[in-house]
Amino acid sequence: MYVQTASAPDRKPVTVPGLRAMKAAGQRIVMLTAYDASFAWQLDNAGVDVALVGDSLGMVVQGHASTLPVTLEHMVYHTAAVARGLRSTLLVADLPFMSDRDVPHALEAGARLVGEAGAAMVKIEGAAPHVLDAIEALAARAIPVCGHLGLTPQSVHKFGGFRIQGREQEAAERVLAEARAVAAAGADLLVLEGMPVALAERITQAVAIPTVGIGAGPHCDGQVLVLHDLLGVTPGKRPKFSKDFLQGRDSVAAAITAFAEAVRGGQFPGPEHSFL
Numbered sequence: 001m002y003v004q005t006a007s008a009p010d011r012k013p014v015t016v017p018g019l020r021a022m023k024a025a026g027q028r029i030v031m032l033t034a035y036d037a038s039f040a041w042q043l044d045n046a047g048v049d050v051a052l053v054g055d056s057l058g059m060v061v062q063g064h065a066s067t068l069p070v071t072l073e074h075m076v077y078h079t080a081a082v083a084r085g086l087r088s089t090l091l092v093a094d095l096p097f098m099s100d101r102d103v104p105h106a107l108e109a110g111a112r113l114v115g116e117a118g119a120a121m122v123k124i125e126g127a128a129p130h131v132l133d134a135i136e137a138l139a140a141r142a143i144p145v146c147g148h149l150g151l152t153p154q155s156v157h158k159f160g161g162f163r164i165q166g167r168e169q170e171a172a173e174r175v176l177a178e179a180r181a182v183a184a185a186g187a188d189l190l191v192l193e194g195m196p197v198a199l200a201e202r203i204t205q206a207v208a209i210p211t212v213g214i215g216a217g218p219h220c221d222g223q224v225l226v227l228h229d230l231l232g233v234t235p236g237k238r239p240k241f242s243k244d245f246l247q248g249r250d251s252v253a254a255a256i257t258a259f260a261e262a263v264r265g266g267q268f269p270g271p272e273h274s275f276l
């Protein structure tokens with residue numbers, strides 16, 4: 001057992017308005033997933049801006065084939081654990097599958113993740129009418145929202161697998177319109193996953209809120225990876241858009257720091273991690 005006595009770098013807490021200021025200043029946002037207090041502490045200590053308790057925990061922690069079995073109880077449990085490991089990194093938690101099915105459920109989930117577990121923001125997938133209603137309702141109650149568009153993993157069965165979205169012109173226009181709608185509904189941040197570089201660039205220019213990409217090319221306002229992909233411990237084949245930052249380094253801390261530096265310096269993602 002280790003006691004967390006080492007002090008994190010002296011850093012002002014990252015805030016929701018601070019993320020917008022980073023976009024305005026052209027400062028790239030560094031985001032990583034975390035699911036427990038120890039890794040959260042590693043993120044915070046490395047100066048990662050945003051920690052995401054993603055429902056990807058269903059795959060990389062629980063061993064499921066998708067994120068769909070993750071429940072609100074699981075999310076509250078892991079979010080509370082991550083919150084205990086953070087000092088200045090902003091904490092975002094996913095609304096799990098169907099917890100956004102209507103406004104009352106979305107509000108209940110948001111209240112638990114923020115009020116009980118300690119998140120500063122909740123993430124919600126898609127731009128269906130009930131999702132836009134939920135974003136508006138959460139934002140009206142001062143619960144900041146991160147949207148999530150493109151390859152939204154909770155729609156895996158609709159997509160017929162984890163497939164890149166927005167490749168055809170019509171689909172690209174649809175995703176762009178969704179991004180505008182999510183921003184207009186009151187979201188403060190927007191994850192863009194699994195889409196062509198050019199589409200993510202158009203969205204990033206079209207919306208005032210910051211975008212954070214994963215498999216969406218280098219032109220987003222920030223980048224996010226699943227921690228297990230970054231550490232090369234995800235079972236099976238590494239997704240094209242990710243990179244094992246532990247390879248050639250001797251610690252988790254060095255791998256996370258290298259990711260943060262590569263994002264801030266514009267070296268990650270490269271063309272080999274992106275889709276045209």
Ligand code: KIV
Nearest residue numbers: 033054055056191224
């Ligand atoms: O659940 C998750 O980890 C995510 C990221 C891939 C953005 O949504």
